[in-house]
Amino acid sequence: MTVATTAARRFAAITLCVAAPLAASCLTARADATARRPGAELFITVRTAAGEARSMRLTCEPDGGIHPRPEEACDALREVDGDIDALPVDDRPCTFLYQPVRAEVRGHWGDTETDYARDFSNACVMRRHLSPLV
Structure with missing residues (x-):
């Protein structure tokens, strides 16, 4: 060598x-x-059958993002530990008008990945299930 x-x-x-x-x-x-990963970062999209869509970004801890009511939405999610299906349903009546909407929520709540999608018969029914998130 x-x-x-x-x-x-x-x-x-x-x-x-x-x-x-x-x-x-x-x-x-x-x-x-x-x-x-602390807090949450959720991307919320609501689509109508006509193809219209609106999107929001919600962050929690600190509460903010591009969302009309971030504190209220984060407080509601904290109450159910980020489980969107466990949000309380508002008992106000809705019409039987069929104008379907689809709500999608993707991102994370702490260390848990969130991948939620659900179709509703109209926007009123969606708000009953997902307010103040949407």
Whole structure:
């Protein structure tokens, strides 16, 4: 083995000894950052059968985003620990007019991924089930 080959091997070994702990700490920090997500970030979309759509972004902790009532929506979700199906249903009556709408909520509530989609017979029925989220 030549002196140049031995020196190159030593340099490579030293480089690996220095770089390996740094790379491991970076990977661990990345995994920790993605594993613990505080608060919530939800993208809410309401679509009509006519193809019209409106979208909102809701963040909780801190409450905000592009949403008309973020504090009210976040408070309602906190009451049910982010379970959209568990939101209380308003008992006000709605008409039997059939104008279907679809509500979709995607994002995360803390560490839990949220992927909610439901069709409603009209906007009134949707609001009864999802207010103040929509």
